[in-house]
């Protein structure tokens with residue numbers, strides 16, 4: 001499931017790396033395992049990675065908490081972020097190299113040592129921290145958190161890693177993979193089934209040649225993007241060191257600075273949100289002029305990023321919004337997210353498949369931002385690619401089709417339904433829409449691409465013949481959002 005308030009992303013910066021390669025783990029005696037450990041970037045990064053592995057935690061939720069409590073400087077917080085996000089994104093690639101260097105499968109490596117080796121691999125190969133510093137610091141970490149008996153092993157593997165350049169390792173990994181998809185999966189650190197799904201979606205647009213660019217974009221930290229809710233006290237102003245993005249007229253793309261300070265000062269009017277998500281919500285609110293008294297539904301609203309945009313737009317046009325979310329704790333997040341426009345948004349919690357029981361009178365516009373694999377947001381959720389399984393797809397498409405049926409039943413005659421996912425997987429996008437169109441002769445599709453191109457401040461880079469809109473990280477610098485617009489016949 002996807003979230004919009006995550007922001008996410010890792011900071012880059014070689015100066016941080018240099019400063020911090022001396023920090024933390026070496027300031028105490030690494031052999032005194034009972035002494036309280038002062039926070040260091042590598043120790044905090046290890047703790048986050050261990051929590052992600054052991055407790056199925058989300059790095060973008062755990063990391064900010066750990067950083068807040070760490071007492072680390074801004075530079076060391078940036079280094080920690082890079083260590084966590086970079087290591088998680090490139091885990092598949094580093095595992096190939098660790099296997100070669102260790103002469104055994106990663107399945108046969110002690111789990112703590114494996115996390116530490118991945119952290120070391122990222123420093124050596126991803127951040128190009130000088131080999132002696134990276135090896136020394138990482139071995140020190142093993143002495144603090146790992147088994148004493150594995151220290152020699154970790155030291156030996158890291159030294160083997162450091163003996164070859166990143167380019168030599170890349171060539172070695174390329175050579176040892178088999179098919180073309182296996183090579184791409186290994187080199188760009190994606191599971192092979194995701195590579196195949198992306199290839200299939202791009203091929204429909206006649207752009208299969210962009211696959212490598214897409215995979216590479218997934219491994220880059222996205223820029224932090226803010227949404228300025230329309231009608232807010234400073235919605236027209238761009239914050240310092242920000243520029244308007246190409247995709248959403250509400251966007252402010254940050255060129256540095258702390259988004260936390262800007263968002264906290266704004267009382268909910270300015271918030272972190274991917275441009276693709278902003279555009280998806282604006283497609284619902286701007287597809288046609290708003291008639292006073294319209295009632296809109298956000299059927300799967302948690303954590304509420306799009307509800308806030310819809311609420312702000314509805315408020316200006318005299319409409320109101322019902323925001324529904326099945327998980328009560330996520331409905332609370334929606335309630336918090338719409339703080340600036342609470343007079344316009346009613347937050348409710350229930351299964352979206354039963355929405356017509358609670359609201360038999362129906363809705364003029366519905367946003368169905370469906371639970372999905374989230375394969376379009378891998379940049380911002382670095383561990384997600386390793387957790388998702390191909391078997392998740394059929395289960396999700398069943399739920400998506402059921403929610404689609406409920407949304408259609410809740411649509412007033414003449415009403416508009418936007419079906420949205422943050423996944424480009426065809427089974428979750430066009431196939432769900434095609435099934436709905438086949439089943440309901442009173443539904444017709446209109447061009448989400450055309451509506452989107454009238455909203456976007458700059459020409460939208462899209463391809464293919466579909467009426468639906470498919471955005472891509474490598475082309476649009478957004479999550480790979482999909483939007484289809486369905487209109488129900490009638491007045």
Ligand SMILES: C[S@@+](CC[C@H](N)C(=O)[O-])C[C@H]1O[C@@H](n2cnc3c(N)ncnc32)[C@H](O)[C@@H]1O
Pocket residue numbers: 001002003004005277299300301302303304305306307324325326327330350351352353369370371372422
């Ligand atoms: C893609 S997320 C929505 C993101 C949200 N629109 C935003 O912009 O912040 C999908 C949401 O659907 C919720 N969900 C899953 N099954 C549901 C159901 N049967 N009824 C309503 N919501 C559901 C999930 O809990 C999740 O919060």
